[in-house]
Amino acid sequence: MILQRLITALRNLGYKNRFQIKAGNTLSLPPSSERLLKKVTIKLRGSNNRLCIGENVTLNHCEIRLSGNDNLIEIGDNARFSSGKIYLNDTCGQHIRIGAETTVQGAYLLIDEAASIDIGRDCMLSTDIMIRTGDKHSILDAASGQRINPSQDIHIADRVWIGRSATLLKGTVLQPETIVATRALVCRKFTEGHCVIAGIPAEIVKRGVRWDRELL
Numbered sequence: 001m002i003l004q005r006l007i008t009a010l011r012n013l014g015y016k017n018r019f020q021i022k023a024g025n026t027l028s029l030p031p032s033s034e035r036l037l038k039k040v041t042i043k044l045r046g047s048n049n050r051l052c053i054g055e056n057v058t059l060n061h062c063e064i065r066l067s068g069n070d071n072l073i074e075i076g077d078n079a080r081f082s083s084g085k086i087y088l089n090d091t092c093g094q095h096i097r098i099g100a101e102t103t104v105q106g107a108y109l110l111i112d113e114a115a116s117i118d119i120g121r122d123c124m125l126s127t128d129i130m131i132r133t134g135d136k137h138s139i140l141d142a143a144s145g146q147r148i149n150p151s152q153d154i155h156i157a158d159r160v161w162i163g164r165s166a167t168l169l170k171g172t173v174l175q176p177e178t179i180v181a182t183r184a185l186v187c188r189k190f191t192e193g194h195c196v197i198a199g200i201p202a203e204i205v206k207r208g209v210r211w212d213r214e215l216l
Contacts, residue, residue: 015037015038015039015040016038016039017037017038017039017040017041017042018040018041018042019041019042020042020043020044020045021042021043021044022044022045022046024047024048025044025045025046025047025048025049025050025051025066026044026049026050026051027042027044027050027051027053028050028051028052028053029053030053030054030055032055032056033053033054033055033056033057033058033059036056036057036058036059037058037059037060038059038060038061039060039061039062040059040060040061040062040063040064041062041063041064042063042064043063043064043065043066043067044066044067045065045066045067046066046067046068046069046071046090047069047070048069048070049066049067049068049069049070049071049072049088050066050071050072050073050074051064051066051072051073051074052072052073052074052075053075054074054075054076054077054078054079054100055077055078056077056078057075057076057077057078057079057080057081058079058080058081058082059075059080059081059082060080060081060082060083061082061083062081062082062083062084062085062086063084063085063086063087064085064086064087065085065086065087065088065089066088067088067089067090068088068089068090068091068092068094069092069093070092070093071088071091071092071093071094071095072094072095072096072097073086073088073095073096073097074095074096074097074098075098076097076098076099076100076101076102076121077100077101078100078101079098079099079100079101079102079103079104080102080103080104081098081103081104081107082104082105082106083105083106083127084104084106084107084108084109084129085107085108085109085110086109087108087109087110087111088111089110089111089112090112090113091111091112091113091114092114093114094111094114094115094116095116095117095118096109096111096116096117096118097116097117097118097119098119099119099120099121099122099123099158100121100122101121101122102119102120102121102122102123102124102125103123103124103125104125104129105125105126105127106125106126106127106128106129107125107127107129107130107131108129108130108131108132109131109132110130110131110132110133110134111132111133111134111151112132112133112134112136112151113133113134113150113151114150114151115133115134115151115152115153115154115170116133116153116154117131117133117153117154117156118153118154118155118156119156119160120156120157120158120159120160120176121158121159122158122159123156123158123159123160123161123162124160124161124162124211124213125161125162126162126163126164126165126166126182127164127165128164128165129162129164129165129166129167129168130166130167130168131154131167131168131172132168132169132170133151133152133153133154133170134149134150134151134152134170135149135151135170151170152170152171153170153171154168154169154170154171154172154173155172155173155174156168156172156174157174157175157176157178157193158176159176159177159210159211160174160175160176160177160178160179160180161178161179161180161211162180163179163180163181163182163183163184164182164183165182165183166180166181166182166183166184166185166186167184167185167186168180168186168187169185169186169187170187171187171188171189172186172187172188172189173188173189173190173191174186174190174197175190175191175192175193175194175195176193176194177193177194177195177209177210177211178190178193178194178195178196178197179195179196179197179209179211180197180198180202181196181197181198181199181202181205183200184197184198184199184200184202185199185200185201185202186201186202187201187202188201188202190204192204192207194207194208194209194210195207195208195209196209
């Protein structure tokens with residue numbers, strides 16, 4: 001066990017990985033994925049938080065921060081996440097799940113309070129993508145002073161393609177075989193799949209489609 005820890009530490013040093021894991025939190029990292037992490041920063045704070053990385057997961061040039069209590073970040077088998085950030089900050093009992101076979105070229109996933117993010121299997125995310133469940137600041141009713149902009153979950157089904165520089169805000173729901181156009185701003189629930197959505201705010205512009213990773 002001591003030898004294995006030494007080997008892991010030396011490997012992470014060579015790959016320029018940095019792990020800061022406070023006692024009471026858990027990092028699950030199988031050997032098949034450990035060798036595929038390069039220039040990755042992982043910070044687990046708070047209490048009873050878990051980062052679960054599946055088999056053969058590739059992480060490059062990214063930062064994962066998990067704080068608060070009883071939270072979960074889960075990355076499925078054979079997923080790839082490059083050049084991005086995954087932050088789950090100071091909340092309790094929330095999660096970010098990235099499905100198996102999903103690929104991310106550059107994205108910022110952010111949770112600041114009570115809400116979760118689910119990304120399904122075999123999704124394809126381009127670069128410069130923002131996915132966040134809240135507004136970061138309060139919007140108050142002028143008469144009552146009550147806050148009126150609570151955070152909301154985001155759900156992305158299996159087989160969704162998100163184009164470059166798209167933004168997905170709180171309450172977003174996307175169905176299978178959805179294609180999100182470049183620079184689209186998505187901020188509502190869509191009940192149809194097999195469609196292209198585009199614009200600010202995003203609306204369906206084409207129906208009856210599906211996508212393929214290959215340029216056929």
